[in-house]
Amino acid sequence: QVRAYGPGLQGGVVGKPAPFAIDTKGAGTGGLGLTVEGPCEAKIECQDNGDGSCSVSYLPTEPGEYAINILFADQHIPGSPFKAVVQSVFDPSKVTASGPGLERGKVNEAGSFTVDCSKAGEAELTIELISDSGSKAEVHVQNNSDGTYSITYIPQFHGMYTITIKYGGHAVPKFPARLQV
Template sequence: MSGLHGDVKVEVSKKSDTIYHATYNPYMQGMYLMHVTYADRQVPGSPFKVIVQPSVNSQSVEAFGPGLKEGVIGRPIKFGVDTRAARPGLLTFDCRGPRGTQATVDVIDNLDGTYSMNIMPKEAGKHGLEIKYDSEHIHNSPYLVRISGAPDPTKCRIYGPGLEHGVLSSFRGDFVCDTKGAGAGQLKVRVHGPKGGFKVDMHRDTSKDRTIVVRYNPTEPGDYKVEVWWADVEIPQSPFEVKIFQDVQELEEFLLENPQERNKYPPVNGSVSSTQSFSLLNGSSLDSEKYWKADV
């Protein structure tokens, strides 16, 4: 007996001089050809076409949950599987990273036909997740799961004129948050300043996927504080203290008295472009803050 998945062993036993009993056990569904010979010749009708149906309906099994799409190393990557619409069968999993490293999948049987899973990957990158029921892929399997490295706020780079002291009439309140290499996380920017004296906007730099342009436009002189957080951890150097003066003379007097405050942070290199904007909370109150979730 032969098929697309290989040959199937057929055991033949003799019942009498003219009757033989054949038994076979295919492990995969599909079409097979049964070759029957007698005295080294095919019997009439041989080979016979045999269609093997699946023992269970694997397409009735459903997987669900955020862990089927993305996750972060060191954090729970969970999803569930519901087999209640299928006949009893064996549920198996195989999850591998970009270098072929197999991730551990912990399975909890909820004893009601549903299962809870937790993936524990060993590397970052795109993982292939196969979910099979009695050796057959379930609906939508295999899945592509994007695994990011653990967040590292120390890898965030913050720079731009909006972090330097300046004069109100010519102040450029924009700076750049580059999160490349910082893993998955949420960028939070909070600006403290005179009540009603500013508003905050955030844009993604469309030419650089992990770069966010932040802009606040002060309308009053005073002391401003800029806080930058990544994955709920404040990045190094934050908070940034910014003083905005009414005129150039006040600024120069301050810098003469405090020379260490001159050019504290690197300016933006080149122009910063942005076309995709996000909704924001404005600065009508004492604080203004904005969040941005990075793609993992």
């Protein structure tokens, strides 16, 4: 007899409350139990609407899969535990890159540039330098822990290279770019 519905049962995004509702109308008396298990302790807020339903939201602070257990009179309600996938919010279009290593490079000399992801949210930064002949340059990514990354690379061959910068698997603005070594 107890139903739960709402977007929060499917998932949500990090740092935003994920809402859903539980309807116990016609289920008789029984205690309602609610837990959210996942990569982090999610704060749960529950509001009794006074009509046999309650509005619930939880606040996930880390991405990953969460299990939402809803029990009525010590029994899982239909569909419980619900599997909710929480994604990190990131915006690859807010990533910028700058530095001398983006303009020119020299064979066997370290080139460097900075990638600023501080306004883009949390995601994985991936960088590739590939020459037109197909050889990859070795790339070192140093996390400066302030949302910026220091990138150094050492090209082995002269010629044209393509620099690809991706954030969370998505290309960032102005990339791929071309580099003369």
